[in-house]
Amino acid sequence: MLPTLSELLTLPAFAGAEVLSGHARLSQPVTWVHVSEVLDAARFLTGGELLVSTGSLLAQASAQAQADYLRSLAEGGAQGLVLELVQGFRVVPGELLGAARLYEFPLIVFAAEVSFATLTRVAHARILQGRGEAQEPSLAPLLDALAETGRSLDFLRAQLGPLLGLPTRPRTVLMGTLDALLQTNFNMAESARRLGVRRQTMYYRIEQLRAMLGDLNDPKRQLGLHLALELSRSEAAEVGFSRVPDKA
Incomplete structure (x- = not known):
């Protein structure tokens, strides 16, 4: 069974994460975790993903572009966005937070630097846990x-x-x-x-x-x-x- 976003946030690697919006959707299942810095990430989504980003490019975008980015993730089926408030942002811009609240979209932040490699590794281990070995394709x-x-x-x-x-x-x-x-x-x-x-x-x-x-x-x-x-x-x-x- 796929873990919920709430379950992933209980993993030690996610210690220190703060949920700013979308609390009602933390019970949704997460299919995968992607590290993404591009502003058109929504076109790569298949649904159920949690995106992790430093926000470096997002910080350079206009307030409207930031809101549009958040909206595109919500409409594209993402389950949440994790931002590291170290490089791109020190605080979450009002337009971005407002859009997240408007769409009841989980926006999660780390106030200190974290290892994205560790986040994705432990999250994927949990996502794949219990599925067993892939069965040989059969006719x-x-x-x-x-x-x-x-x-x-x-x-x-x-x-x-x-x-x-x-x-x-x-x-x-x-x-x-x-x-x-x-x-x-x-x-x-x-x-x-x-x-x-x-x-x-x-x-x-x-x-x-x-x-x-x-x-x-x-x-x-x-x-x-x-x-x-x-x-x-x-x-x-x-x-x-x-x-x-x-x-x-």
Whole structure:
């Protein structure tokens, strides 16, 4: 679960932070923490970010530009702004504070110098805490959906077509070659290395594949072929056949 801004402020690294506005929004979740000095930071936001800044460029902007900056952050989905009152500002300008209060936007200040690297490191550790290790991307849900709707074999025939009608050896060789090409984004040298063959052999095989399957360059086609190869492996493992049966 993502931490709230209030939770982040309880971390030791945030000791000394003072909340000047937006107290009612401290319970909102924070997705990430960015160090930003640019005045158009809002265009980079995806929503939920806490921005940290020295305010060096903001201090040089007009009062109206400062208010517009704060408004852009609020409308862009940021969850708050942390200012270090050391380099750019010694005190928060009235226009900036007024805009923060108008939008009920959390404006947080440090009166002394702090380590932004430490702030972001501990905040990100808390944000990522409890999420566990990233899972390996899986096509299993798609494969299961095809199987559950009885479309597995039709999909295989539509994607791999003539390959499925070949004898075992050429079918295995060409499907393995196709798999290597898809896995390497059609890098011929890398595919040849993985398969233990010469590049000239790869060119010969890919001509065979194109003759049987047509255009192999289209990304949607490649996605379909990749899914079909995964499906052929799962089908073979599940029901014990080495070849997709022909239609009756």
